[in-house]
Amino acid sequence: MTAQDREVDGFDDALALVGGEPGAGGVPDRATGPVHGPHHSQDQGEGQERDRTRGAAPGPSAAPGHGPGSPPTARHRAERWDAARALAARSAASVPAARAASVPLDRAVGRALAEPLTALTDLPSFDTSAMDGWAVSGPGPWSVRPVKGSPRKGATGSRGADDLGILAGHGTVAPLPDGTAVRIATGARIPADTTAVVRSEHARTDSRGHLHADREVIPGQDIRPRGQECRTGDRLLPAGSLVTPAVLGLAAAAGYDELLTVPRPRVEVLVLGDELLTEGLPHDGLIRDALGPMLAPWLRTLGADVIATRRVRDDAEALCRAVTGSTADLVLTTGGTAAGPVDHVHPVLHKTGAELLVDGVAVRPGHPMLLARLASGRHLVGLPGNPLAAVSGLLTLAEPLLRTLAGRAPRPPYRAPLRDAVHGHPYDTRLVPFVHHDEGLVPLHFNGPAMLRGIAAADGLAVVPPGGARPGDELEVLDLPWAASVDGGCFT
Ligand SMILES: Nc1nc2c(c(=O)[nH]1)N[C@H]1C(S)=C(S)[C@@H](COP(=O)(O)OP(=O)(O)OC[C@H]3O[C@@H](n4cnc5c(N)ncnc54)[C@H](O)[C@@H]3O)O[C@H]1N2
Numbered sequence: 001m002t003a004q005d006r007e008v009d010g011f012d013d014a015l016a017l018v019g020g021e022p023g024a025g026g027v028p029d030r031a032t033g034p035v036h037g038p039h040h041s042q043d044q045g046e047g048q049e050r051d052r053t054r055g056a057a058p059g060p061s062a063a064p065g066h067g068p069g070s071p072p073t074a075r076h077r078a079e080r081w082d083a084a085r086a087l088a089a090r091s092a093a094s095v096p097a098a099r100a101a102s103v104p105l106d107r108a109v110g111r112a113l114a115e116p117l118t119a120l121t122d123l124p125s126f127d128t129s130a131m132d133g134w135a136v137s138g139p140g141p142w143s144v145r146p147v148k149g150s151p152r153k154g155a156t157g158s159r160g161a162d163d164l165g166i167l168a169g170h171g172t173v174a175p176l177p178d179g180t181a182v183r184i185a186t187g188a189r190i191p192a193d194t195t196a197v198v199r200s201e202h203a204r205t206d207s208r209g210h211l212h213a214d215r216e217v218i219p220g221q222d223i224r225p226r227g228q229e230c231r232t233g234d235r236l237l238p239a240g241s242l243v244t245p246a247v248l249g250l251a252a253a254a255g256y257d258e259l260l261t262v263p264r265p266r267v268e269v270l271v272l273g274d275e276l277l278t279e280g281l282p283h284d285g286l287i288r289d290a291l292g293p294m295l296a297p298w299l300r301t302l303g304a305d306v307i308a309t310r311r312v313r314d315d316a317e318a319l320c321r322a323v324t325g326s327t328a329d330l331v332l333t334t335g336g337t338a339a340g341p342v343d344h345v346h347p348v349l350h351k352t353g354a355e356l357l358v359d360g361v362a363v364r365p366g367h368p369m370l371l372a373r374l375a376s377g378r379h380l381v382g383l384p385g386n387p388l389a390a391v392s393g394l395l396t397l398a399e400p401l402l403r404t405l406a407g408r409a410p411r412p413p414y415r416a417p418l419r420d421a422v423h424g425h426p427y428d429t430r431l432v433p434f435v436h437h438d439e440g441l442v443p444l445h446f447n448g449p450a451m452l453r454g455i456a457a458a459d460g461l462a463v464v465p466p467g468g469a470r471p472g473d474e475l476e477v478l479d480l481p482w483a484a485s486v487d488g489g490c491f492t
């Protein structure tokens with residue numbers, strides 16, 4: 001491994017690195033677990049010491065050139081990963097309340113509730129039949145009564161059997177005298193003094209118009225009592241809940257025509273890099289832009305509306321115009337965060353009077369990521385150019401910031417046990433693509449900063465603490481929004 005390999009893989013060369021070429025190995029099959037590559041190491045995409053795959057924390061003294069216990073000075077400005085996320089979430093805390101607006105239900109989906117959803121009615125709002133059958137009063141057999149004003153099916157049949165009974169949507173119905181039964185439909189109002197509903201398949205009428213149940217009738221059976229689901233004024237959902245299709249349905253059932261919601265934040269993506277191609281095969285040192293196609297749909301899943309994805313050439317003036325001219329709530333840049341000759345993000349932020357809130361995060365990959373408040377009060381997140389480092393920045397800084405801008409409640413972190421050991425960085429958090437497996441999280445190969453092969457097959461990113469983790473250790477998990485299912489029922 002060359003020094004360049006180490007650098008590309010996001011570890012400084014102070015680390016004693018042993019092991020195979022970066023990115024060796026295969027992507028595990030979801031059913032069968034990892035397909036090991038030639039080196040049989042879990043995540044050589046980061047080029048680490050093999051013995052750290054047992055999770056032994058090497059400690060800062062493993063980094064020659066830095067005093068024991070003291071991280072390298074180059075990191076002095078880097079925020080801890082969890083602190084950076086918290087800071088990103090806090091940095092826009094005052095914005096959502098100011099933007100809340102009432103919108104009709106059909107415009108509310110995808111936004112967050114700006115106030116709790118409180119029931120405007122009891123649900124059900126009247127005692128309701130849960131089945132098609134008979135409302136009965138007292139013990140059987142019952143004499144069947146026609147329902148006054150009910151539509152009739154036909155002239156034949158025994159007395160009362162030909163009327164359709166009480167249907168859903170009917171208004172007030174007369175109380176049911178003891179010893180009588182009326183036909184009733186699912187969703188219809190239960191007459192006062194009803195003891196139970198007997199399903200149509202569990203009863204028969206005789207030639208004298210009496211109804212007999214063919215099994216025991218339990219008082220209250222198949223009646224949904226008024227207020228069973230909620231009472232007027234009950235809090236159904238807290239403020240900050242995402243309005244999903246299911247929430248829309250609940251809101252409508254609970255009597256809402258409009259919902260007070262926070263609009264989705266508007267994001268503009270600026271893709272930097274003269275080396276980027278938007279089509280065809282890489283050639284002559286030029287490469288395909290992997291971030292432009294990826295970010296807009298990903299941002300939408302994070303609750304943002306992407307107003308544009310623009311390519312900006314490696315020119316400070318062009319970047320300056322693009323940043324200051326944007327009307328988005330969040331400007332998201334890719335590339336140009338480091339200190340190379342055409343890395344213009346820092347100089348442009350400085351020149352335009354932006355306040356750097358986060359300037360580097362102690363996370364691998366992605367440590368040059370940044371968060372700034374622009375002079376206009378809008379926010380800018382600078383994602384590093386390496387594609388997996390950009391994903392790391394997206395989930396570390398943009399996701400919590402967007403959640404706050406969108407008025408969404410913070411998502412409580414959850415943890416899951418690790419199936420296979422994963423090595424760590426001595427000082428920094430690592431984010432490692434994984435798949436869920438019955439036996440725990442399985443870290444994926446091809447997790448180097450420039451690689452998307454691991455994340456493309458992943459259910460999420462595992463948060464590996466400095467020093468690494470052993471099988472059975474519980475790691476915080478950042479699920480990808482499209483992860484189909486989670487073994488172990490983390491969402492139940
Ligand atoms: N002297 C140092 N150099 C670098 C450091 C460092 O600490 N000291 N950090 C390295 C790390 S870590 C990363 S990550 C990168 C971040 O660099 P930038 O944000 O300035 O990104 P670029 O230099 O523009 O690009 C880096 C890399 O990614 C490729 N790239 C950029 N955009 C895209 C895209 N849209 N699709 C696909 N690939 C992209 C670009 O071609 C470069 O290969 O800095 C290191 N350097």
Ligand code: MOO
Pocket residue numbers: 007008009010011363364365366367368384386388389449450
């Ligand atoms: O290699 Mo850098 O840490 O990818 O972000």
